[in-house]
Amino acid sequence: MGVAQVPVAEGKSLQQTVEILTRKLELLGAEKQGTFCVDCETYHTAASTISSQGQTGKLMYVMHNSEYPLSCFALFENGPCLIADANFDILMVKLKGFFQNAKANKIESRGTRYQYCDFLVKVGTVTMGPSARGISVEVEYCPCVIANDCWNLLMEFMQSFMGNHTPGIPSVFGTKHDSIYSPADTMVQYMELFNKIRKQQQVPVAGIR
Amino acid sequence: AEGKRQGCCRPPSRPSPQGLVKFQPSLWPWDSVRNNLRSALTEMCVLYDVLSIVKDKKFMTLDPVVQDPLPPKQNPQFLQLISKKKSLAGAAQILLKGAERLSKSVAENQENKRQRDFNSELLRLRQHWKLRKVGDKILGDLSYRSAGSLFLHHGTFEVIKNTDIDLDKKIPEDYCPLDVQIPSDLEGSAYIKVSIQKQAPDIGDLGTVNLFKRPMPKSKPGSPHWQTKLETAQNVLLCKEIFAQLSREAVQIKSQIPHIVVKNQIISQPFPGLQLSISLCHSSNDKKSQKSASEKQNPEDHLYVLEHNLHQLIRECHKQTLSSTVMPHPASAPFGHKRMRLAGPQTFDKNDISSLQSNEGLLEKIIKQAKHIFLRRRTARTIDSLASRIEDPQIQAHWSNINDVYESSVKVLITSQGYEQICKSIQLQLNIGVEQIRVVHRDGRVITLSHQEQELQDFLLSQMSQHQVHAVQQLAKVMGWHVLSFSNHVGLGPVESIGNASAITVASPNGDYAISVRNGPESGSKVMVQFPRSQCKDLPKGDVLQDNKWNHLRGPFKEVQWNKMEGRNFVYKMELLMAALTPC
Numbered sequence: 047m048g049v050a051q052v053p054v055a056e057g058k059s060l061q062q063t064v065e066i067l068t069r070k071l072e073l074l075g076a077e078k079q080g081t082f083c084v085d086c087e088t089y090h091t092a093a094s095t096i097s098s099q100g101q102t103g104k105l106m107y108v109m110h111n112s113e114y115p116l117s118c119f120a121l122f123e124n125g126p127c128l129i130a131d132a133n134f135d136i137l138m139v140k141l142k143g144f145f146q147n148a149k150a151n152k153i154e155s156r157g158t159r160y161q162y163c164d165f166l167v168k169v170g171t172v173t174m175g176p177s178a179r180g181i182s183v184e185v186e187y188c189p190c191v192i193a194n195d196c197w198n199l200l201m202e203f204m205q206s207f208m209g210n211h212t213p214g215i216p217s218v219f220g221t222k223h224d225s226i227y228s229p230a231d232t233m234v235q236y237m238e239l240f241n242k243i244r245k246q247q248q249v250p251v252a253g254i255r
Numbered sequence: 256a257e258g259k260r261q262g263c264c265r266p267p268s269r270p271s272p273q274g275l276v277k278f279q280p281s282l283w284p285w286d287s288v289r290n291n292l293r294s295a296l297t298e299m300c301v302l303y304d305v306l307s308i309v310k311d312k313k314f315m316t317l318d319p320v321v322q323d324p325l326p327p328k329q330n331p332q333f334l335q336l337i338s339k340k341k342s343l344a345g346a347a348q349i350l351l352k353g354a355e356r357l358s359k360s361v362a363e364n365q366e367n368k369r370q371r372d373f374n375s376e377l378l379r380l381r382q383h384w385k386l387r388k389v390g391d392k393i394l395g396d397l398s399y400r401s402a403g404s405l406f407l408h409h410g411t412f413e414v415i416k417n418t419d420i421d422l423d424k425k426i427p428e429d430y431c432p433l434d435v436q437i438p439s440d441l442e443g444s445a446y447i448k449v450s451i452q453k454q455a456p457d458i459g460d461l462g463t464v465n466l467f468k469r470p471m472p473k474s475k476p477g478s479p480h481w482q483t484k485l486e487t488a489q490n491v492l493l494c495k496e497i498f499a500q501l502s503r504e505a506v507q508i509k510s511q512i513p514h515i516v517v518k519n520q521i522i523s524q525p526f527p528g529l530q531l532s533i534s535l536c537h538s539s540n541d542k543k544s545q546k547s548a549s550e551k552q553n554p555e556d557h558l559y560v561l562e563h564n565l566h567q568l569i570r571e572c573h574k575q576t577l578s579s580t581v582m583p584h585p586a587s588a589p590f591g592h593k594r595m596r597l598a599g600p601q602t603f604d605k606n607d608i609s610s611l612q613s614n615e616g617l618l619e620k621i622i623k624q625a626k627h628i629f630l631r632r633r634t635a636r637t638i639d640s641l642a643s644r645i646e647d648p649q650i651q652a653h654w655s656n657i658n659d660v661y662e663s664s665v666k667v668l669i670t671s672q673g674y675e676q677i678c679k680s681i682q683l684q685l686n687i688g689v690e691q692i693r694v695v696h697r698d699g700r701v702i703t704l705s706h707q708e709q710e711l712q713d714f715l716l717s718q719m720s721q722h723q724v725h726a727v728q729q730l731a732k733v734m735g736w737h738v739l740s741f742s743n744h745v746g747l748g749p750v751e752s753i754g755n756a757s758a759i760t761v762a763s764p765n766g767d768y769a770i771s772v773r774n775g776p777e778s779g780s781k782v783m784v785q786f787p788r789s790q791c792k793d794l795p796k797g798d799v800l801q802d803n804k805w806n807h808l809r810g811p812f813k814e815v816q817w818n819k820m821e822g823r824n825f826v827y828k829m830e831l832l833m834a835a836l837t838p839c
Contacts, residue, residue, distance in 0.1 A: 116599040116608065131599025133587055229602040 047193050047227055048200055049235035050213035051172075051242070052181045060171065060178050067169050067183070068158060070207040076162035082170065083112045084182075084233075085154035086240050089138065089145040106145060107237050108138060111229070119233045123241070127230040150175065153240045155182045164188050165203055172243050179243045183208065184232070193219050193227040369432050373416055376433035376481075380414065384485060395435070397489045399496070402570075403577030406496040412437045412485065435481045437488040443539035445491040447498065449561040449621070451629050452530050491537065497569050497617070498535040504618040514618070521618070525626045526706055533565075533621070564624055564660065568617050624660050626689045630706055631663055634687055637711050638667065641719075647671065647824040648678075648722050650715070663687050667715070669722045671826040677733055678826065680725035681718050713776075717754025720776040724757040726826045727772050731761040734833045739769065751775045761833075768836040771812065772829075780825065783812040784836065 054063045072078075089106040109119045118134040121127045130137075138145060157170030166186040172179045185204055190196040197215055204212045217238070218231045308315050377393075380386065385396040398410030413436040498519070505514035505521050515522040520534040578593065588596050594611055603611070635652070642650045653666040669681040684695040692711060694702040704710045721743055731738055739762050744755035756775030762768070769785040788810040815832065822828035 113604050114602045115605065117602045118599065129600050129602055131588070131596070133599075137587070229604075 047186045047190075047196070047232070048204070048213065048216055049182060049184045049232060049239055050204075050208075050211075051239055052183050052208060052211050054181065060181065064157070064169060064171055064181055067181070067207065068160075071160050071162065071167060071169070074162060074207060076160040076165075076167060079159045079161050081112075081157065082159045082168045083110075083154060083156045084170070084236050085110050085152065086237060088148040088151035090148055092142075092144050092146050107240075108135070109233050109237065111233065111236075114229055117229070119230065121230075121233060121237050123237070127234060129230060151244070153179075153244065155236070155240075157182075167207075172240070174244065179246075182236070182239055184236075186232075191226045192224055193222060193231070194224065373432040376431060377414065380433065380435075380481065383482070386414065395485075397437070397441075397485055398492060399489075399573060403573035403575070404496060405576060406492070406499065408492060408495065410438070410441070410489075410492050412488065431480060433481060435484055437484065441488040441491045443491065443537060444487050445494040445535065445537040447494050447562050447565055448532075448534045448536050449558045449565065449625070450532055450556045451525075451558065451625060452532065452556065453528065493566070493569065494535055494537070497565050498533075500569065500572075500616075501533060501565075501618050501621075504616040508616065508618060523618070523622055525622055525629065529629065531622060531625045558625070558628065560628065561621060561625060565617070565621055568620055572617065623689050626706075627661050627663070627687065630689070630692065631658075631687050633708055634665065634685065634692065634711060637708055638665070638715070641712065641715055645719065648719055648726070650719065661689050669719055671722075671726055671824055673824070674726065674730070674826045677729045678722065678726040680729065681722045683718065713753045716776045720754070720774050721757050723774045723780060723825050724759045724772060727759050727761065727770075727829055730826060730829055730833065731759075734830070734837070735764045736761040736770075736833060736837075737764070737766075745773065748773060749775070749778055751777045753777055763833070763836050765838065767838070769809070770829075770832065770836070780817060782815040782817050782829075782832070784815055784832070785812050786810045 052063070052067065054060050058066070086107050086109045089108060091104055091106070104122055104125075107121045107123075109121065111117070111119070116132055118130050118132055119127060120130065120134065138147070151174075153172065153174045155170035155172045157168060160167040160169070164187055166184075166188055168182075168184040170182045170184075172182050183204075185200055187196045187200055187203075190199075197219065201212055216235055218234050222231065305315070309317055377386075380395070385401065387394055387396075393414035395412045395414060396410060397412055398404060398406065398408060400406075400410070415434045415436055417432050417434040498521075501521055502516045505516050505523070508514065510523075512524045519536070520532055523531045523533075525531050575592075584590070585596075592611075598608055598611065635654070638650065638652045642652070648669050648671045651668040651670065653668070655664050655666075658664075664687065665685045667681075667683040667685060668679075669683075671678050680697070682697040686693040686695065690706060692704045692706075694704060694714065696702070702714070704714060724741070724743075728738055728741055730736075739760040741759045743757045745758045746755075748756060753776045756773055756778065758771065758773040760769055760771040763770075767787045771783045771785065772780060774780040788805070788808050790810065817828065820828040820831065822831050
């Protein structure tokens with residue numbers, strides 16, 4: 047439900063910070079449940095289609111989440127989110143004329159999945175190409191489908207292991223009101239997180255929410 | 256005339272000019288003709304002369320020669336007879352001819368009709384069954400393959416034309432020009448027998464016990480109609496498929512107590528000391544099987560519900576295999592089940608997907624159902640036996656009519672006769688599952704009991720004992736008595752083997768008397784009455800309590816001989832006791 051970035055602790059490497067986080071979780075009593083992976087590929091709208099309308103090319107992100115192994119998400123920034131099955135990747139190859147893959151921009155978050163009672167926590171390292179760029183933490187409260195109702199609970203839980211790096215309410219929640227939280231909302235948050243990390247190119251240490 | 260004939264016989268020769276020139280009288284081919292003509296002419300001339308003389312009637316007359324005449328009477332009759340005979344013969348011939356033609360046409364008609372009957376029967380057959388023509392044979396398909404079955408049996412039957420029946424004999428009523436030949440292994444009738452038995456029988460007679468138990472319904476001497484024939488054959492095929500599937504699963508599935516497959520029987524142990532046997536009973540029509548059927552007539556313990564459910568489950572199985580390849584299908588989507596196809600766009604997570612893929616086998620499902628059925632039956636029996644054994648308090652069970660295959664519920668009320676309105680404290684909802692029984696108490700407590708019969712019985716007994724104390728509490732309210740103390744689980748006194756004893760103490764409206772009741776599931780009820788000190792004469796008057804005010808102290812308890820009290824049940828007795836202790 048909530049995806050946040052945790053800054054690397056001072057004087058520690060990124061890997062060490064992840065270890066500190068996971069150790070805290072394990073001390074809480076969370077159980078390790080395998081790994082997870084969220085990846086994101088960027089597509090430019092092809093030059094031929096932009097020039098005719100005289101606008102800058104929009105970026106499209108095609109994402110996968112190991113939590114939903116058969117699905118594929120295609121998102122525009124601030125735009126609609128399309129959920130398709132895994133064949134969508136093949137379709138994108140066919141649409142080369144309209145969307146071009148920016149291979150260098152591929153970014154992904156890999157890490158461990160933890161279950162703590164009703165909470166699902168995923169701590170991952172965000173890597174872009176060969177370099178690790180930051181740490182992502184996703185927290186989900188499984189019994190609740192309306193995010194706003196359990197945000198305070200989530201916050202309290204996050205404080206127990208993230209300390210003062212607990213994020214504020216994600217922007218996605220603002221527009222949701224009382225509607226049901228969907229997997230697409232998670233993907234939007236990941237996309238925003240990845241974009242932020244991409245922008246802070248050279249300074250991997252300065253991750254403030 | 257002879258010469259003419261001779262001339263005629265010879266090939267007509269052309270009069271050649273060469274022949275006329277070289278005239279040689281002796282060699283001339285017309286020589287004999289000429290001679291004959293000449294002699295004929297001579298005779299004609301003579302005849303002419305004679306005739307002309309006769310004509311004058313002067314020198315010569317012609318007179319008829321008298322032959323010996325026929326007897327004049329006989330002659331016309333004889334002629335008549337002959338002519339009659341002749342005409343009759345003619346008429347007979349005509350009639351015979353006509354009859355022959357008629358019978359021919361009738362036979363032809365019948366033949367045609369039979370042919371037509373066969374065709375119409377064939378048409379009817381085709382409306383219900385799949386047929387195809389192979390060579391000069393018509394083959395049909397009675398397998399469930401088109402419905403999604405993956406059973407390997409070909410299930411082919413042959414259509415036979417049954418028209419060569421003797422025309423002279425009487426045609427039997429159930430005669431049908433069309434007959435079917437079904438494979439020999441599908442003949443007879445079959446059914447799946449599912450039964451739950453208490454104890455395992457000897458290994459020796461495994462697999463043969465239930466072989467031919469159900470006697471065949473007496474079939475009529477004639478052969479049955481093709482439709483019934485095909486339907487029974489198809490049923491045999493389906494039963495075989497079910498059994499094959501079950502035995503395959505029984506071998507594959509690893510369970511704590513392995514399933515046994517012997518001959519035509521699968522044996523499994525759903526609960527300890529209990530065995531579920533599923534057997535394929537296939538009886539052909541031969542005398543041997545019918546004989547053994549009459550020999551063995553054990554009490555019927557066939558669970559028809561489970562047999563029916565097995566059929567339903569295999570149909571479901573068929574449907575699943577069929578729907579996986581169902582058309583129309585999106586061109587871009589992967590092959591597979593529709594729900595699987597939608598799993599991507601509907602963002603199914605791992606749990607959802609694994610629940611989609613969970614493929615519980617036929618055997619597992621049927622064992623679960625059998626467990627549930629057994630548990631339900633035993634619960635009913637336990638409640639009923641308690642209800643008949645214990646009269647006070649009364650126990651009522653309300654079974655719900657509609658159940659799931661794996662779950663059913665019963666509402667148990669414990670009441671006292673005549674006091675149903677005021678003693679409604681114990682209402683239990685028993686949800687009977689596959690392995691366990693969940694008891695939902697009226698106040699929302701949930702207690703989980705295992706499949707052991709004793710647990711339920713003990714629980715109900717303790718509830719009944721609590722009921723009595725609850726009833727006293729309710730009664731006290733109605734009678735205006737005050738409840739001094741109440742406890743469902745008393746920690747004092749003798750230890751009960753089942754549950755705990757419960758106790759209540761109530762005081763009369765003016766506070767003079769008090770009744771204390773202790774009721775245990777095993778020890779039964781014990782009722783004590785406390786009298787005011789003033790009424791007790793046998794109380795030793797101590798030197799310390801001389802003053803009159805001490806008379807207001809409570810006195811000692813005395814036990815009531817409860818079985819000597821009047822009244823038909825506990826609550827009624829209690830009411831009488833309270834009434835007796837309440838001053839008017």
